[in-house]
Amino acid sequence: MSEKIRVKNPLVEIDGDEMARIIWHFIKEKLIKPFVDVDIRYYDLSITNRDRTDDQITVDAAYAIREAGVGVKCATITPNAARVEEYKLKKQWKSPNGTIRSILDGTVFRKPIIMKNIPPMVRRWKKPIIIGRHAYGDIYKNVELVVDGPGRAELVFIPDGGGEKRVLNIHEFKCPGVIMGMHNTEDSVRSFAKACINYALGEKQDLWFGAKDTISKKYHGFFRDIFADEAEKVKDRFQENGIHYRYFLIDDAVAQVMKSEGGMLWACMNYDGDVMSDMVATGFGSLGLMASVLVSPDGKYEFEAAHGTVVRHYYEHLKGNPTSTNSIASIFAWTGALSKRGDIDNTPDVLKFAETLENAVISTVESGIMTKDLMLIADPPVDKYALTEEFLDAVAGRLKKAL
Numbered sequence: 001m002s003e004k005i006r007v008k009n010p011l012v013e014i015d016g017d018e019m020a021r022i023i024w025h026f027i028k029e030k031l032i033k034p035f036v037d038v039d040i041r042y043y044d045l046s047i048t049n050r051d052r053t054d055d056q057i058t059v060d061a062a063y064a065i066r067e068a069g070v071g072v073k074c075a076t077i078t079p080n081a082a083r084v085e086e087y088k089l090k091k092q093w094k095s096p097n098g099t100i101r102s103i104l105d106g107t108v109f110r111k112p113i114i115m116k117n118i119p120p121m122v123r124r125w126k127k128p129i130i131i132g133r134h135a136y137g138d139i140y141k142n143v144e145l146v147v148d149g150p151g152r153a154e155l156v157f158i159p160d161g162g163g164e165k166r167v168l169n170i171h172e173f174k175c176p177g178v179i180m181g182m183h184n185t186e187d188s189v190r191s192f193a194k195a196c197i198n199y200a201l202g203e204k205q206d207l208w209f210g211a212k213d214t215i216s217k218k219y220h221g222f223f224r225d226i227f228a229d230e231a232e233k234v235k236d237r238f239q240e241n242g243i244h245y246r247y248f249l250i251d252d253a254v255a256q257v258m259k260s261e262g263g264m265l266w267a268c269m270n271y272d273g274d275v276m277s278d279m280v281a282t283g284f285g286s287l288g289l290m291a292s293v294l295v296s297p298d299g300k301y302e303f304e305a306a307h308g309t310v311v312r313h314y315y316e317h318l319k320g321n322p323t324s325t326n327s328i329a330s331i332f333a334w335t336g337a338l339s340k341r342g343d344i345d346n347t348p349d350v351l352k353f354a355e356t357l358e359n360a361v362i363s364t365v366e367s368g369i370m371t372k373d374l375m376l377i378a379d380p381p382v383d384k385y386a387l388t389e390e391f392l393d394a395v396a397g398r399l400k401k402a403l
């Protein structure tokens, strides 16, 4: 290899915390910087820097992605009470992913990375099952009430500007019970449907959507109708790309996904996405093999690993003990971001580099060199696992040869 591959436009890099941050820096030093010349807009979202800037750095990073169009993010701590104590924080800062997601109005897609010797638990799965989760409303923004005795519950809507009040009877309680109210909005569901459609077109994969509209004729029916409406608008583009939109009852969707070979984008309502993404991630092997991308309806992208900061490994690392942390999902965050950059900038050599790096990772694992989490599920079995840096060095060696 002679000179570095030039990336035409800037890339936003968001740094993070703990073990994820350690592997992040190894990846940059060993797999990116030696080969690629890219104008990085760097934002340090470590918990200490978020605390120092009163979380302004998170907002700035999200706006930087809006401007540049593509970002890549390391896993970050979402502080709870214990973390406030551990890092002596001013307060329990909000989830950075939540902040960035709401500024970009984005949808999160999770895609497993597949290797021949890491077989999925479901034998038929051959291609990735990508899950798109609607990240607004339903039970995640609900109100609930435990009632302690007989009484009547009503659903009431009072229009602004003085239209007629609408009242529905929920239940006449004869004994104690429980009530819940939840909502969603047309804007949010439509943005979600559009983000899923764009992603399906980008990946050239069928789009599936499931809901329970036989039971919930209005609520779930609302989602079904918006999806159908948005899919109808892009019918020709789906046809040109040889892909299809399919609506299922959610229970049928689950059955069809299990029986399928994979290879579809499965758009899920909020709760379904929460539950099913964990099932699919586990079914494909390891959290270390799950890539994640946030896509805004106007086509801005943020790539990351689905896993967190791998805190247990970090504490071992701090004690000076060797670790075997899987860096694959973080490497794929970089390759995802670089290939999106190459795609938008129309620079095939950047796309080619990202593909070469992904192939170097896959062939390293397929040759039997892998971290401990994968060793435990590899077939054929391997008898030895690589340490964090040993794995990265093996990938770097293959990458150099391939370029």
Ligand code: NAP
Binding pocket: 074, 075, 076, 077, 078, 079, 097, 287, 288, 304, 305, 306, 307, 308, 309, 310, 311, 312, 313, 324, 325, 326, 327, 373
């Ligand atoms: P986690 O960091 O994903 O780790 C959970 C466990 O999964 C690990 O302890 C490890 O199991 C295994 N694991 C995950 N990634 C791995 C990898 N790359 N290589 C090997 N094993 C891996 O989740 P968590 O412990 O629930 O959360 C830790 C911190 O991360 C929290 O502060 C949370 O707020 C944050 N978090 C951030 C994001 C994000 O930024 N996107 C997402 C989730 C969580 P063993 O310990 O058994 O080896």
Ligand code: MG
Binding pocket: 274, 275, 278
């Ligand atoms: Mg979940």
